[in-house]
Amino acid sequence: xxxxxxxxxxxxxxxxxxxxxxxxxxxxxxxxxxxxxxxxxxxxxxxxxxxxxxxxxxxxxxxxxxxxxxxxxxxxxxxxxxxxxxxxxxxxxxxxxxxxxxxxxxxxxxxxxxxxxxxxxxxxxxxxxxxxxxxxxxxxxxxxxxxxxxxxxxxxxxxxxxxxxxxxxxxxxxxxxxxxxxxxxxxxxxxxxxxxxxxxxxxxxxxxxxxxxxxxxxxxxxxxxxxxxxxxxxxx
Ligand SMILES: [Mg+2]
Numbered sequence: 001x002x003x004x005x006x007x008x009x010x011x012x013x014x015x016x017x018x019x020x021x022x023x024x025x026x027x028x029x030x031x032x033x034x035x036x037x038x039x040x041x042x043x044x045x046x047x048x049x050x051x052x053x054x055x056x057x058x059x060x061x062x063x064x065x066x067x068x069x070x071x072x073x074x075x076x077x078x079x080x081x082x083x084x085x086x087x088x089x090x091x092x093x094x095x096x097x098x099x100x101x102x103x104x105x106x107x108x109x110x111x112x113x114x115x116x117x118x119x120x121x122x123x124x125x126x127x128x129x130x131x132x133x134x135x136x137x138x139x140x141x142x143x144x145x146x147x148x149x150x151x152x153x154x155x156x157x158x159x160x161x162x163x164x165x166x167x168x169x170x171x172x173x174x175x176x177x178x179x180x181x182x183x184x185x186x187x188x189x190x191x192x193x194x195x196x197x198x199x200x201x202x203x204x205x206x207x208x209x210x211x212x213x214x215x216x217x218x219x220x221x222x223x224x225x226x227x228x229x230x231x232x233x234x235x236x
Contacts, residue, residue, distance in 0.1 A: 001234040005171040005191070006115055007164070009182030010125040013202050014108040014221075015135050021048065023101035024094045032090055034082035043076070044160035059126040059151040068093065103225050104139050105204070107222035112144035114228035120146045120171040123164060124180070126187065146171060158184070159191025161234070167196075179231055185209055200231065 010067045011017040025044045029035040036042055050072050057063040069091040074084035115121060121144055123133050136142040147170040151157035154166060168175060175196035183202045184186025194197040200216045201209075209215075223229055 003119055003174075003177060003179050003232050003234065005120040005122060005168070005173040005178040005229050007124045007167050007171075007178055007180040007190045007197070008161070009124045009158075009184065009202075010123050010132055011127070011179075012105070012137065012183040012204075013181060014105055014112075014141060015139060016103050016105050018048075018099045019103060020101040021051075024097035027097035028090050028094050031093060034077060034080045036070075038080055046079050047072070047076055050079075054155060055126070058128065059157045060155050061128065061152045065128060066133060080235060092165075102135075102138070104141070105221055106222065107224055107227075109140060110142075110224035111227055112141060114224045115231065116144050118228070118232050120173065122147045122149055122167045122171050124149045124158065124167045124182075126151040126157040140144040159186035159194065161191070164192055164195035164197055167180045168195075181231065189215060194195075 006208050008014055022040075022044050024039055025047050029038070029040055029043055049156075054063075054068045054072060058065055058068045069089050073087035073091045073094070077084040077087055077090070107153070112121060121133070123136065123145050125148070127150060129148070129152050132150050133142075133148055136145055138146060149163060149167045149170065153162060154163055156162045158164075164180070168178060171178070176198075179198045179200060180188055180192035181200045181202055183204065185201065189199040189201050200218055201212070202221070204219060206219070218227060
């Protein structure tokens with residue numbers, strides 16, 4: 001059976017969040033002495049940990065992006081043993097550096113272009129509608145995407161089955177006619193499966209997962225036509 005819809009996660013699946021976040025952290029580290037004495041890897045990991053901690057509230061629209069950004073830096077300054085009076089300035093620099101270093105995951109545009117004539121395409125993502133639609137537009141992805149389903153709009157986030165159900169409703173498919181592609185084991189793979197949707201794990205970092213079992217895995221979105229063919233063909 002051929003798939004009729006492919007659902008994609010956005011951050012670190014189509015758009016390279018980790019690359020931009022690390023570059024932003026390097027920029028901030030170079031500007032603020034409190035951070036300069038901490039290795040970039042350590043700082044970057046702690047920043048990502050705090051981001052993940054605070055992200056759910058932003059993703060469901062319970063907290064503003066700007067507010068969470070500053071809080072994140074207050075916590076990062078505390079981690080560095082410094083007071084947080086520069087948190088707003090550091091957060092603003094991070095935002096600018098992040099924007100300047102954004103890029104798609106290699107092959108993302110080609111893959112969407114290869115899939116577009118064959119299936120409906122949904123992006124299913126935990127963030128606000130404004131942030132995510134801006135990303136789709138900025139990278140020229142919008143013309144390939146039939147629908148953008150955000151946790152911000154729905155008030156529930158992956159892995160909650162309701163966000164996947166809404167995506168299926170919008171693309172007009174049953175669960176078994178769709179496949180979900182994403183980098184997060186919990187949000188994308190387990191979330192989709194719980195909703196009855198086959199999942200393909202995008203594992204670009206060579207991570208090992210104890211429960212991977214028979215789960216199909218991609219280590220890259222290239223070559224586009226091969227990946228597209230694999231996604232469109234059925235199979236769990
Ligand atoms: Mg992701």
